[in-house]
Amino acid sequence: MDIALAGADDGVALAVLDAAGRPGVVERLRGPAFPARVAELERAGPRWVWADTAVLHPPLLEAGVSVGRAQDLRLAHAVLVRSRSLARPLPDDDRWRPADPDLAGSGEPSLLDLPADGRTPDLAEVVAEHRRQQDAVAASTRPDRLRLLLAAESAGALVAAELTAVGLPFDEAVHTALLTRLLGPRPLPGGRPARLEALAAEVRTLLAAPGLNPDSAPDLLRALHTQGLTVDTTRQWELERLDHPVVAPLLEYKKLARLLSANGWAWLQAWVRGGRFRPEYLPAGVVTGRWAARGGGALQLPKQVRAAVVAAPDRRLVVADAAQLEPRVLAAMARDEAMARASRAGDLYQALVDDGVVDTRAHAKVAMLGALYGATSGEAGHLMPRLLRSYPRATGWVEEAARAGERGEVVTTWLGRSSPAPPESWHRVQQLASLPEATATDQRRARSQARDWGRFTRNFVVQGTAAEWALCWLADLRRRLRDLGEVGGVRPALVYFLHDEVIVETPAALAEPVAEAVRAAARRAGELLFGTFPVEFALDVACVQSYAEAA
Known part of the structure; x- marks a missing residue:
């Protein structure tokens, strides 16, 4: 049974839909x-x-009501207007557009575009769009794959709203003690903590720059150049190559400044309430279908902060991480039996070593990431031929996606999410390079842009399908947790999600059943996407009191 629900001037309106999608009596x-x-x-x-789970589910959750299933029409619309799996294109409509990654501005693909808000449709519009x-x-x-994708997207939206409502358990005292130990006492507004100020003074002295603001990249570059230190940026990997006494205090300053900015006292005050960290998740906030976050840095919770994520004494955190997810997804998509066999060994990278593909686990990781992200030079480029020989189907799959992108074509994930087409500026560069009067510079620029877009489409098919697997994992786990019941009035609940990692907070007595539910949901996600193809989606699962214990 489908029930349409929409906001109205005087509250909400709902109606049960018949088999043909027509509404019955409207209730206000x-x-x-x-x-x-x-x-x-x-x-x-x-x-x-x-229309939008993020609008309608939170007030229900606040009233203690959580729905089991929903169809989020805006998330579905975003998939369907672009999907090349449709026989007839679904007309785009601003009212139903939660996100349209704008690639035209930079002319380059981006995986980090966030959605924009739109107005709330009424009940008649909801019914019509659903049909x-x-x-x-x-x-x-x-249709089977698209239905699964849209159901998984919608289930993910329910989970996202619940994650914010429930929150991640967070001990403010532990985090405050960490900040004080690393940075010193909380400074007055506009001031630096004592440890940062001391490091800044040391950097100024070593660079003979008494007025230097080390937070200003241009100023810092000038000070470094004045001392004869030739670097193009102030990134860590470049600074580490320098042989100068300033490197150590400067890198320490940058590390602590990042902690202060991303997870300092202001962050604690803004995002931790009532002993719970409550970030705002954005399902499908990235063009591949991966989640993003509107605020709070939910998808970038650093290891040094995790000690503050602590369950109550009678509860546990079940932390599960899908190991080497993208290579396993690639093996399943490509139906690569050899790589699937490696996946069943547990550690896929070590399996590559055991099979004689490469000599070390580190080389296995470099080679696999090179295949997924299109590395053609350096160590990855050197190792790629071995991977091509051992896993021709898997490497051929991503190579074809890359070639399609270089030709300006669209690629599609396993369930049917299609990539954005290159912007007009990209096509203009390619057309210019094809003209008889094109210069060597024009042709180099066109080849470079084509390779860039090919790297984007190469990773799109794998990252997007991995996101689909993770959504199915989340949806099935959510259902299993609801079936486990409660202990002492407390039910297991999802409290954190990061691409291929989940945390469930549970009564201690249910920790083992929850861990088994996490594993069973991972197996089910693999079956939903890939049937009986024998790829194992291995999980690292830990039942802990503190998130830091699982890191």
Whole structure:
């Protein structure tokens, strides 16, 4: 049973849809009547059809109501207007666009574009868009895959809202003690902590630059150049190549300044409330379908901060990390039996060493990342021929995606998310290079841009499919956790997600059942996407009191 739900001037409106997607009697609800009616209807196990989970699910969660299934029409629209799996393109419409990564501005692909807000459609618009999407999927080349993708996207949106509502347990006292130990006492507004100020003074002395602001990259570069230190940037890898006494204090300053900026006292005050870290997640905030975060740095929680993520004494954190996810996904997509066999050895990189493909695990990792990201020079370029010989199907899969991108074509993930086409500026450069009067500079520029786009499409098919696997993992795990029940009035709950890693907070008595649910959900995700093809999606699972214990 599908139930359409939309915001209205006087609250919300909902209607049960018949088999043809037509609405029945429209109910209009205000105030507490809204969550109460949803809770009543939820007992029948419907699928809620609404424009935007991020708008409609939080008020339900605040009232203690969590729905089991939903169809997020904006997330679905973003997939369907671009997917090359459709027999007939779904017309784009600003009202239904949660995100449209803008690649035209820079002329280069980006995996880090975030969505923009739009107005809230009414019930009639929700019903009409739902029917359009259902018809488009039914007429697609692979409706089974698209339906799975849209269901997984929508389940992910439910999880995202719940992650913010529940929050990650966070001990403010532990984090404050960490900041004080590393940086010194909290400074007055606008001031530097004592440790940073001391390091800044040391850097100024060693560079003979008494007025230097080490937070200013241009000023720092000038001071370095004045001392004869030729670097193009102030990035760590460049500074580490220098032989000068300033390197150590400067790198320490930059590391501590990052901690202060990303996870300092201001961050603690803004994002940790009531002993819980509550960031804002953005499902499909990246063009490949990966999540992003609107604030709080949820997807960049550094290891030094994790000691503050602590469960209550009668609870545990079940931390699970999908090991080497993207190579395993590539093996499954390409139906590469040899690489699949390596995946079943547990550590896929070590399996490459054991099979004689490369000589060390470090080389195995470099070679595999080179295949996924298109490295053609250095150590990765040297190792690539060995990978090509051992795994021709897997490497051929990403090579073809890269060649398609170089030709300006669109590529598609396993379930049907298609990449953006290159911008017009990209095509203009390619056309200019093809003219008889094109210069050698024009041709070099065109080849460089083609290779850049090829690297983007090469990784798009793998990263996007890995994101689809992770969404199916999340959706199935969420269902299993709901079925585990509670202990002392407390249920296991997802509290953190980072691309291929989850954290479940659970009563201690349910820690082992939760760990098994995490593993079972990973197996199910593999089956949903790839059927019986024998790739193992290995997990590192730990039941701990503190997140730091699992790192």
